Amino acid sequence: LLPDKEHNFLKYDDSFITDLNTPYDYESLMHYQPFSFNKNESIPTITAKIPEFDNIIGQRLDLSAIDLERLNRMYNCTSTHTFLDQCSFEFVNICGMIQGTRDDLDWVHQQSNATGQEDHTLSGRCRDAGYFMYFSTSSGKADEVAVLESRILYPKRTQQCLQFFYKITGSLSDKLIIWLKEDDGTGNIRKMRKIQTFQADNDYNWKIAHVTLNAQKKFRYLFQGLKGNPNSSSGGIAIDDVTLTEIPCPTAVWVIRNFSQILKNTSSDVIQSPRFYSPEGYGFGVSLYPHSRMSGYSRIAFHLCSGENDGVLEWPALNRQAVLTVLDQDPDVLKRMSSSKSFTTRQDHVSSDANGTLIWEKPSIVGKFDASCNCYRSVPWGWDNFISHSQMRRRSFLKNDDLIIFAEFNDLSHLYNTEVPVEPQQPAFMEGLILERQKRAAQDMEPIQDQLPYLPDPCNPNPCQNDGACVNVKGTASCRCPSGQAFFFTGDRCQSRQIHGDIVGMTVGGIAGTIVLTIVLISMMARR
Template sequence: ERNALRNSSYRWKFPIPYILANSLDLNAKGVILQAFDVFRLKSCVDFKPYEGEQTYLKFEKLDGCWSYVGDLQSGQTVSIGERCDYKAIVEHELLHALGFYHEQSRMDRDDYVQIWWDEIIGGFAYAFDKYNDSFLDDLNTPYDYESVLHYGPYSFNINSNIPSITTKIPEFNEIIGQRLDFSRIDLLRLNRMYNCTSSLTFLDQCSFEYVSICGMVQSRQDGADWDHMLGKAGDEDHTLVGNCADRGYFMHLDTKTGHAGQSTLLESRIIYPRRKEKCLQFFYRLNGSPQDKLVIWVKKDDGTGNVRRMEKLHTITADGEHHWKLASIPFSVQAKFRYGFQGIRGDPAKSAGGIAIDDTSLTDTNCPTNIWHIRNFTSFFNSTSKGDYVVSPVFYSSEGYAFALQLYPHGRNSSPYMNYMGITFHLCSSPNDGLLEWPAGHRQVVLLVLDQDPDVIHRMSLSLSFTTDPNQLVNGRNDTLQWDKPSITGSFASFCNCYVSPGVGWNTFLTHRELHWKKFLKNDSLFIFADF
């Protein structure tokens, strides 16, 4: 099932009504809603709860992961069965429902891949059928090895170590079948087929590569200026990391000059929101004096149509470190507004640099609750072996639960898998425990490894999740609930001066190939978003 159906009668009208059947696992329901949000961010495709419409999608837990292709005009099932509750798999099935067939179904697929018919399980050869141009439309796009709808090399194979499909360009054998997110061409086709001219929740972004700086405007009221600076060795931008000659700009306030207290404000163009909740993300670097500050503002409509009512959102103080960090600032606004970056000089006599910002993005979405920044990852990766791990800081959920993560660059000792990173989630004891509900069941753990592509639309971040079962027992302890208080289930840990529960997570979190394929390790930093 894939490229696009030519018959336009199979096109959906938005928003698409949906039903989440009671048969679905709780985690699957959460993952389906996550996938809806990705479609809204990257396209004009939208969804709404079912209200009696004739045509709709009903998500059920049946046998396997599958969907009909296109709108059948009578209501139809999407199966999210056992082990199908992954964001990219739900995206895959929804693309089928929207009218797309598998990538290797293209008429010209034999120019790009080899199908090994003798290695396919009996009765499944139909899964490798291709369709002629009168039935499918490639929407004037090239063959896409990176498509989220491409089969992997071992799909429906007889022998576990012999592929059923290989690529004519060998370098793509480990790429086909990726289940991170939509590829660029996936999105190009989706938006072409449905005539999407904009997305539903994307608002603004800027990598500062052009002198127009994305329509931002600068206040020059106090003798300080944001400079549009070209990166150089030892002072690279975040977008291109110094990899392109005469490119790689960012905004910079020199705090070595002038006097203490001088400031300048860089404001966005006027933004017209669609929803209330916002997430402003950007990369920043403060390597001047300890007194330097970066203050984030929102300027709102004052009720008369003028955008001039200022509200401070967040203040970042200098730390003297030279690497890029990620800020994620949530705020709420429903009328037109601007967001702004105020740089404040601290003590020029003690400054060795300044304040820098790059790769900003603004979306009509919720921000991640917690961000784990692992620096100098390559050195750590190269100096560790199977079973070694690094522990995150203690994070807190919005309800007040404390937790930490353990990342295993080469996998856990108990893992049979090679070339995978592993990760585990652990509840931690905290002063809040007496106020919280125990066991902490029916709560979703969502971990996302950030692809640091400057274009938020084209990021292919890895997202995995599971939902806590209040009846789950600690492995090997038939009298102890896994999600009870950590002081009951766990052991004392010096890193947090707290009790830490046994870990639950994934042995196959991210492959080493994927780690180095996309921009997960830009500037040798790994970012993991964690929500509970």
């Protein structure tokens, strides 16, 4: 071990730390790597008791599933702010989706088979396994439709992104149409709005799609299959691995097919993406080097491209954030561990040549012409160790042998212009510690020892009653009191139980009604 690094390997018992009742996590983002803090580059400082995990510990892709579980338990989170729906169609209930009632035909819950109808969810893992939704267009009449509706969903934000995988293997006139069905203002979900149409082509592979919905009220999303010419069709329309989140859809999506074959060619050169456009209008692209200068890694870099808007844009393009993401295609969006990196364009990003040119200037001036896009590409800026080849193969980065890269390029200038300097405030217990140190220094006494790591936890044991949650606020216990449909708790320690006002009103009203009814019945019986 390197000097002064031994403390990283100290062991602590459960009186100091807690695993929140979760198993040991080899995939944790917080786990040290095998060669962390080592003197000898060839000798690891950490080895797993299960040797197969030696190449897994220390991953920096994303939070692992157990990392997320621990965070949720630590902060008592039971829901997500951005996740709305997902379905991989592996179960017969098809995630609560329903068949349309006014269409001609139904979508079929199709199982994978060896005749080309392959599921996307389990692709590359299990043969003849997995399910997807399928609409055959090889028989019947032209213009027949099948509609599949989601369950009712309730948006929390104003923008949603519907991501799904699809393939159309029938006639070139077949179509897949996405609809939005919203609350019409009366509580009924029947207001229809066509969002996007996907036309058949000669590509029979699974393709990724992103559709922005912008639903404001409760809604359903719909998949409509439209049959073209059955006489020229020998297949149909398939959909799988649907995900709906309340985040913006990616600006740029680049799919590189047959990537494992590209990796086998160790002499393969740089691969350039098509030209994309940012929301501001900047042209940009992605450079992929399958074999980086670092052995076992792929380099991915960002560059600007000349485009049709260059004459009206601001140059150089500074204070913009570039975000590159290699998508983990796990069907469960909550378990994905995509590899994502970002940087902000700055004045000191210059080329390595003798001139030291700022690479964020107009590409037609500082870039090189590329015939593949009929544009100028600037010097790429990125990472030699963006993702390792072993990580690509271990997770679902190469499903169907497709590598999928998302790219964003957004303006951050408003954050710089509106940033307000904030003076950090010392916690109350820290201020007391500083005052005590000053007093001892003035009296020439022995310095007080810093005991911050060992301050007692005011929430251990939990002082809150009636299942209240305790939160440590600047060294003081603060109770978050639970609330039910009939009762809620108040007080510093959630010690007082109160009844909701509407429950009290209903109770009083019920008692009063019972008394009146009893008096009426007694009066009627007395008259008889």
